[in-house]
Amino acid sequence: MQYKLPYIEGQFPAPYYNANDGFPSCLLLNDGRGNFTDATESAGLAGKRFRRSYSGSLVDLDGDGDLDLMNVSDFSGLDLYLNDGKGHFTDITATLGEDRFSFGMSHALGDFNGDGRLDLYMTGMGSTTARRLETMKAGRKDFAGHQAHRMKMGYGNRLFLGGKNGFAQAPYNHQVARAGWSWGVTGADFDLDGDRDLFIANGHISRESAKDYCTTFWRHDIYSGNSKRDCVLSNVFKGTLNELKHNSWNGFEHNVFYLNLPGEGFVNVAFLLGVSHEFDSRGVVGADFDADGRPDLLVTEVRRLKSSEREFLHLIKNNWETSGNWIGIRLRGRHGISPLGAMVKIKTGDKTFIHPVITGDSLWSQHPAIIHFGLGDLKAVETLEINWGNGKTTRIENPKVNQYHLAQPK
DSSP states (O other): OOOOOSSGGGOOOSSTTSOOOSSOOOOEEEOSSSOEEEOTTTTTOOTTTTOEEEEEEEEOSSSSSSOEEEEEEETEEEEEEEEOSSSOEEEOGGGGGGGGEEOOOOEEEEOSSSSSSOEEEEOOBOOHHHHHHHHHTOSOTTOHHHHHHHHHHSSOOEEEEEETTEEEEOTTGGGTTOSSBEEEEEEEOTTOSSSOEEEEEEOOBOOSOOOBTHHHHHHTGGGSOOSSOOHHHHHHHHHHHGGGGTSBBSOSOOOEEEEEETTTEEEEOHHHHTOOOOSOEEEEEEEOTTOSSSOEEEEEEEEEETTEEEEEEEEEOOOOOOOOEEEEEEEOOBTTBOSTTOEEEEEETTEEEEEEOOSSOSTTOOOOSEEEEEEETOOOOSEEEEEOSSSOEEEEESOOSSSEEEEOOO
């Protein structure tokens, strides 16, 4: 996938809520000798290949053993495709209804409600300006589509729960929607209580002034797009964007830590945990960097220094004092089989935990091929199973808890 920046040379996504006017995405098939063939059209993926995409993953969404596709794009939102097992994809995005719309940035996959099915979380822009304009019923009557999609696009992040009939937005989604201008995200069981929490990176552009360019974006920019180079609009945008030398755009926002409360939903405890950073954040990785059984955080910050921007890394150690148990699996490829695409499953009693090994989830980041499960007060695991995505399975009986296990295909 590729991303195309707005404003450059006067072009702007049109329509701003369903843009398909960027650089082409491609499905490239490897012949086994390192030669690639463009199969985008034959695979059924050409229709939306010009999305302005930020993230995407090949993952088994429906549990049938083959890799499906999810794609998260700015100026449109979420697209889902199911694989028929022969490499042809069917677009099922319509099953999401109006909830698929978003200024999509990144996503996290995992079982967030503990029902043994895969769920997905998409980050976007939760806009206070959009909500204010909607409440005032302000807008341009000659742009009915723009007005109808304003709150769908400015709603914020969305949690889709997997079920027998596909994915549907969680009934308690409002608890995890308004994080801010959200970028990277990671899901991990940081407190080892047996469910996955969420950490989200927020904040776009923070300058000397808190005056927000977002009002210009919603009152002006979304009505100006035509997807094409336009020298007149280029000069207009240069003038308006000049505000960002001193003013902000969704600046001074805080990173968010949503603690998962089983049966209740989520609550933001970032300030209590010391991770509500105010810097402009981007990529996030949640992984156990010091191998003590507790997932840590790696967060990138974008900081403006004089006339240039630089990125800084923040490695944040998890010091949570918890009595919860855990188990970890390090996946290693062998015999030409990659860990990517594998699904890890553990069973203990009537409880099943699952998690996929993927690329392309958190923004501009890559999680290691190490799967970690918090177990809470569970003291034993009956079976550990890895489905490698090629029909082969590795199974370990009664693996020990509170340690990492190496798994590789035979």
